[in-house]
Amino acid sequence: MIKPGSKWFWDGLDAYLLANQLKQTKQRKMIVEEFLAMPAHVQAEQLYQRVNEKGEKVGLATIYRTLNLLKEAKLVEQCVFADGRSVFELSPPGSHHDHLICISCGEIAEFENEEIESVQRQIALEKGFKLYSHRLYLYGLCTSCQRKT
Ligand SMILES: [Zn+2]
Ligand SMILES: [Zn+2]
16 A cells, blocks of 8 residues: 555556546645545545535535546546445555455455465466456454454
8 A cells, every 4th residue: 555646646647637638627636635645445425525624615426526537547446345335545556455344343454465366367367367357355353343242
């Protein structure tokens, strides 16, 4: 996890806007800056709340549009968890991680494991699949929720 968005992010956004003949608006820049200042996994509603708490009047639809633009630009990825939450996170080039999700408090932990990655590549190879991406979500109880039960 890399925060806040550094050069690769802003360069990538500039390139995407240019390629799509879009202008960097003050409002979009502000929304993106707030997104970057938040913890790793951001729900659109949380970003909406944060932006509006700053006194900016921005609709939820605009927040979604901005997040989707970042997704289109391959600067962020969206994870949809089984509990219905949809979170956006930065996606630095060449990086990959998977997630553990607590089904009680919603905590999200990240992990990277080269062994798992390589087994998945092997399986795809055996099945004759050309692999593009994968998402692995592990659901369970985090340590503090285990103590509560
Ligand atoms: Zn928990
Ligand atoms: Zn993550």
